[in-house]
Amino acid sequence: MKRLLHGMVGALVLAGTALGLTAPAEAATVQYVALGDSMASGPLIPNITGPVGCGRSTNNYAHKLAAALNANLRDVTCSGAKSKHMTESQSTSVGGVDTGTVPPQFDALSTSTTLVTLTIGGNDVGLVGIAEDCMNLDPTATPCKGEFEAEVAQRTADFGPRLSAVLDGIRARAPQARIVVTGYGLYIKKDGCWPLQPVLPTDANFLQGAVNAMNGVIRDQTTAHGGTYIDLVTPSAGHDACQSTSKRWVEGYVPVNLAAPLHPNAQGEAAYATIIGSKLNA
Template structure:
């Protein structure tokens, strides 16, 4: 085709000829790079974000993805820390969360796993760490054993744990001991990574204001009492975060209506008898995604 011939719909000659060919080709190449699917999909990592995740099985992930038994911590790729790292395009990311971890396993004591002892998680921190998430405290007080008196073997039965004096004393003692442990853990994290933004991720969300036997095998009244137990526990965690310059991420508040008794399209947590590939009394894939979104929103 000669230079004098024009394709249907081509721009007037004056527009094309007014732009030097080298400049025109440069513009086309730049636009192609910007709008190509590959360029859009390959997000550039933010090298300023150096992220370390610490904590227990609430952070390690569900069973929707294959388990990593490399270090006995049962981490999977859909743990909320991995989702946070991917969403923020972290320049570096280290996940040291480990199922069964207590505060002492973060700060000073190796954790025994099926593949051997793991070093204290805090060893992953460095002075240039910029972001830390922590999920901890549940194993320190063995929270599931504290609410176990609420469970019934018969549908519609009422264990009346809410009125049991022994259960109340155990809860009071456990929560009183938890605060200093979490506070000391956060202080140690800040000392090791003094410029990092630290997020303490709250507990709760598993129980709602009613039971659903056999998944949450409690009466409605006892289920509501367990919700208040988590309110108290989160108050302890939030206070420890404030005292040590960390940020508290409220999971329980956002999870209302997404408890283990919710429908499959709304449920973020599994009950005593899981209905999806998640550990009992733990977040499922939807819950982990929601927890990651809460952390990202708090960070931004």
């Protein structure tokens, strides 16, 4: 295919020369800005780049995607980011130690930006903290679902308008950009895998169900704003935290690959980049 395309371009250039026309210019380099939270930044995946408190990795999906696209990348993803940190400075820390503040992520956008990826919502809904609270080593214990279900549903509903404002803000600052918004992946399979991942079957379904509900909000808002939504749950089947070390794309409560607990590992970030790239090509 590549040879065929080169041949077609060459033929067009020769034809244009014969007609006294100038050759077409090279395609402009993609100006890519990556926005988002720790699912996008890749904390504890080697190697660290940027502010240490952001946990940003050179092997996160943005870096992998930029390399595949030969794009100029501005990666401002940051662990702990919420939707408000698109327009507000964010305080960062490592292990409870203050590591300073980072500028609003929207500062990276401009009228020359041609591609934006966004992963946001997990911290608005507070899913990692709730997953930690739901950890249970007693199989006879009361599931945590009843304690958190209403709270998660309300936070998820509240997130919708915030995401809408974020998408409007991206479009206002980067009017020429293609906006690509990812959902979150499959963290734990149906009914879980207690005690490998210490969460009861009812709570495993509740937690992944909360991710799926948040993904629904992300999908609907992205579509309504003319963006491209990336489903990461479906292609993540067989790669959740219950799987073997070599198969999992996300880590469980105790990581077995270099990555933060309950976050994607390097293999997951690379897979996400491939999934996003395939959608862009399509």
